[in-house]
Amino acid sequence: MRSGLKEQLIKKMxxxxxxxxxxxxxxxxxxxxxxxxxxGLGNSWLTDVFDPPKQLTRHxxxxxxxxxxLNKKHPTSSxxxxxxxxxxxxxxPTSSxxxxxxxxxxxxRILKQGFQHPTHISLRDGRWEVSRREGPPEQFDVVIxxxxxxxxxxxxxxxxxxxxxxxxxxxxxxxxxxxxALGLFYEAGTGLAVPWAACYVADNPCIRFISIDNQKRNIxxxxxxxxxxxxxxxxxxxxHLDSDPAEVQQLILSHLQRIVPSLPQPSSIKFHKxxxxxxxxxxxxxxxxxxxxxxxxxxxGGDGFTRSNFDGCIxxxxxxxxxxxxxxxxxxxxxxxxxxxxxx
Numbered sequence: 369m370r371s372g373l374k375e376q377l378i379k380k381m382x383x384x385x386x387x388x389x390x391x392x393x394x395x396x397x398x399x400x401x402x403x404x405x406x407x408g409l410g411n412s413w414l415t416d417v418f419d420p421p422k423q424l425t426r427h428x429x430x431x432x433x434x435x436x437x438l439n440k441k442h443p444t445s446s447x448x449x450x451x452x453x454x455x456x457x458x459x460x461p462t463s464s465x466x467x468x469x470x471x472x473x474x475x476x477r478i479l480k481q482g483f484q485h486p487t488h489i490s491l492r493d494g495r496w497e498v499s500r501r502e503g504p505p506e507q508f509d510v511v512i513x514x515x516x517x518x519x520x521x522x523x524x525x526x527x528x529x530x531x532x533x534x535x536x537x538x539x540x541x542x543x544x545x546x547x548x549a550l551g552l553f554y555e556a557g558t559g560l561a562v563p564w565a566a567c568y569v570a571d572n573p574c575i576r577f578i579s580i581d582n583q584k585r586n587i588x589x590x591x592x593x594x595x596x597x598x599x600x601x602x603x604x605x606x607x608h609l610d611s612d613p614a615e616v617q618q619l620i621l622s623h624l625q626r627i628v629p630s631l632p633q634p635s636s637i638k639f640h641k642x643x644x645x646x647x648x649x650x651x652x653x654x655x656x657x658x659x660x661x662x663x664x665x666x667x668x669g670g671d672g673f674t675r676s677n678f679d680g681c682i683x684x685x686x687x688x689x690x691x692x693x694x695x696x697x698x699x700x701x702x703x704x705x706x707x708x709x710x711x712x
Contacts, residue, residue: 415416424466486515488525489666496664499525509699512688514670516644517542517651530660538651538658542672546605547645550620551638552596552631559592561630574623576601596631598624605645613639656687665695 439603485501492507499505506671513520517539521531529617554560569575598620601648608616616638624631650672651658657669669688674680 426574444568452461486523489523490525491664493498494568494664496666497525508664510665510692510695511667512692513666513668514684514688516544516670517668517672518544518644520668526639527660527666530666535658535660538654541649542647542651543649544600544644544672545646545648546609547576547602547642548600548605548608548616548620549642550596550598550617550624551640552634553636553638554593554595554632555635556593558594558632560596560632562628569627572601572623574600574604574620575627578624578628593635596634602645607640613641647680648670650675650680656684657691658690665692667691 407495429607479712484503486498487501488497488499488505489511490497490499495503495507495509496511497507500510521536521539560580562580563603564580566577575598577597580596581595583594599621608619617637621637654673656674657667658673660666660668667688669684671677671680671684673687
C-alpha cells in the first residue's frame, strides 16, 4: 500500500477491539481482599522454535517486540524444566495490553472497549450490526472474529446463514483442549522462598505449570504482594471438565502442596475454567483465515485456523491483514467524503 494512501486510510479508520471475558482471562485482578495484586491466568508466554536449529522462527522479530527475557533479575535460577531443545522461551511483561501497544498498531486509532460478549451479528443498511450481552448494539464496516471457533458457531443473527455448509463442516472439525487455572494472592511483604520464577512440571497428573507471576513478569514492587499462577494438565482438564469447581480447586491445591510444600496459605484464590485452552485440531487446509461474507466484509481467523502457538497466531494475523487490506482500500476510495470506517 502506498504510504500516502496508507496514512489517509489510517486517518479515516476507527478500530474497536472487543475482548470477551468468557473466552480468555489474560489478566485477572483481585482488588477486594488483597490490594495491588494481579496475576495473569492466561498463557502470556512466547516460545521461539529454531527449525532447523540455526534458524530463528519466522516471527522472531514480532516476538521480540512483545516480550522480555524471563526474569532478568535472576537469570541463572529463574526457571525450572522450561527449556526444551531448539527453543527459547520468554514472557509478556504485564498483560495482553502489550499486544495493542505493538508498533504496527500505534499509528491507528484503536479503542479497546474492555470485556464484551458478542451474541448476534446481522446486516443493517449495508453494515454489520453487532449485539452484545450488555450494552447497545454497534455498527461496523468490517468485522474480524478471532474468538474460539465453537463460539463463532454459537453466534446468532444473519451470520448463521452466512456460513455455508462446507465452511460449517470445516469449523465443526476444530477442537480445543481444556484446562483449569488458579491464581493465589498474598499480602505485600509475604515471602514465598521459591528458587524459580516459573516451573514446568512434567511428572504430575494434575499440574503442568507453576509461576511466581510477579517475578515472571518482572513487576515486583514493595507495595505489591506476590502471586502464584497454576495451570493444570490437558488430561486433568478433560477428566474434570464438568466437575464441581470447589472440588476441582481443592484437588489442584492438594497437588500444589505436594509439589511446593513451602508455599504459605494465600489470602485469596481466583479459580478459572479455561474451556478453550489450546487448539488440538485446526481448520484443515486453511490459509489462516476464512471469509464468511465479502460486502461488507465478515472474516474470521486466529490459531484455530493455523496451529496453537504464537507463531500460528501471528501467521493468521498476517493472513487476515492481507485479506482485509483490499477491502479497506476499496471502501476508502468509495467513501472519501464519508465518515471514518469502523472496524471490529
